Amino acid sequence: MTDYAIYDVFTATALEGNPLAVVFDADHLDEARMQAIAREFNLSETVFALKPDNPVHTARLRIFTTVRELPFAGHPTVGGAIALADRRLGGAVPDAGIDMVKMLEEPIGAVRCAVRINKGGGSGFAEFDLPRLSRQLEAEIEPADIGAALGLDPQEIGFENHRVSLWSAGVPYVLIPVHDMAAAAKAECNPALWERIAPMGDGQLAYAYLYCRGGVNHKASFHARMFAPGEGVAEDPATGSAAAALSGAIHQFDGMLDGNHPLVIEQGVEMGRPSLIHLHIDCAGGQVTHVRIGGQAVRIATGKLLV
Known part of the structure; x- marks a missing residue:
């Protein structure tokens, strides 16, 4: 069994924004299974969190639409960073909230992401440095x-x-x-x-x-x-x-x-x-x-x- 969570991203209001499925500890899933799971969720994107190649980084992310893998995407990066922070904290958030920095490995490269988790968990704010300029x-x-x-x-x-x-x-x-x-x-x-x-x-x-x-x-x-x-x-x-x-x-x-x-x-x-x-x-x-x-x-x- 594999844990997952659904987040609405780029919003603080449930059932608004862009929904995202986050699948944790996905190292045992091969690419075909990830693609099949993304089709099953049927959201614009599903992100899978794996162990990082660099042990000092937070996680390696693989991002799938319903038809293929993407090298990079914004709402999976923001939602994935917040989901990983939520999971690590397990609800133990001080009244003033907590700030964290996540280094996420994506096919496009390493992505630095600052995350703030609010008291009560389940919501937060994340901001990442663009790995490649437009x-x-x-x-x-x-x-x-x-x-x-x-x-x-x-x-x-x-x-x-x-x-x-x-x-x-x-x-x-x-x-x-x-x-x-x-x-x-x-x-x-x-x-x-x-x-x-x-x-x-x-x-x-x-x-x-x-x-x-x-x-x-x-x-x-x-x-x-x-x-x-x-x-x-x-x-x-x-x-x-x-x-x-x-x-x-x-x-x-x-x-x-x-x-x-x-x-x-x-x-x-x-x-x-x-x-x-x-x-x-x-x-x-x-x-x-x-x-x-x-x-x-x-x-x-x-x-x-x-x-």
């Missing part, structure tokens, strides 16, 4: 094709200096700026059309990530939606790897000055699962030098796998 990839993308695949008029695509572009911080996204939240709300992804027009990046078909300024939540700097039909994800309520990719586009199109830029990205509103992703971009010498992504997570279930 970079723009070469691609010829016609706004008219994007509009056809997403049900948008070409004139609804783009705002200010922001234009459609392809970026990746480990997972590729076509970043699609739209005029406003009304345009974002009307978008619907046609899987067949998207597969036909989407570019390749980092060895895979890029996902669609729409964004505009503002949000329903007054804290939000940007409002976003993400579609990954090729992964069996009609829409994702919170996507840390997309926020990672977006950091490069924000720096380029907004002409960020040197310094620290704290931002909040709102996602999942149209799905009834609102999420808030914290994004910190550090710039020096006209370049992005450091990016951190963080968010809250709340435990909603625990159990045992009988396989």
Whole structure:
């Protein structure tokens, strides 16, 4: 039997945010069994915690969608770090809470993650250093094709200096700026059309990530939606790897000055699962030098796998 837990990530409210299954002590599971378990949970991602290759690290994480393994993903990193901290503490949290640092091994590389667990357990906040900075990839993308695949008029695509572009911080996204939240709300992804027009990046078909300024939540700097039909994800309520990719586009199109830029990205509103992703971009010498992504997570279930 193998212990697991379910967390809602990028939220402090149960049944909001992006659900994540965390399977502990998974060293005895081979890749095929992990993939089968991820299909069984049928969530956008399931993370498996194994013993680390480096004994000073906390754990090695393997992240699976329902169809394949990923090199890196944001909400499994945040949720996995909080779940591992919860499990280690076993509810023994002081009234003031506790801060911890986790070093997580993922296929993309080692990921440093700071975690704060609140009194009572089951909820916390984690923030990780981006293991790979966002970079723009070469691609010829016609706004008219994007509009056809997403049900948008070409004139609804783009705002200010922001234009459609392809970026990746480990997972590729076509970043699609739209005029406003009304345009974002009307978008619907046609899987067949998207597969036909989407570019390749980092060895895979890029996902669609729409964004505009503002949000329903007054804290939000940007409002976003993400579609990954090729992964069996009609829409994702919170996507840390997309926020990672977006950091490069924000720096380029907004002409960020040197310094620290704290931002909040709102996602999942149209799905009834609102999420808030914290994004910190550090710039020096006209370049992005450091990016951190963080968010809250709340435990909603625990159990045992009988396989």
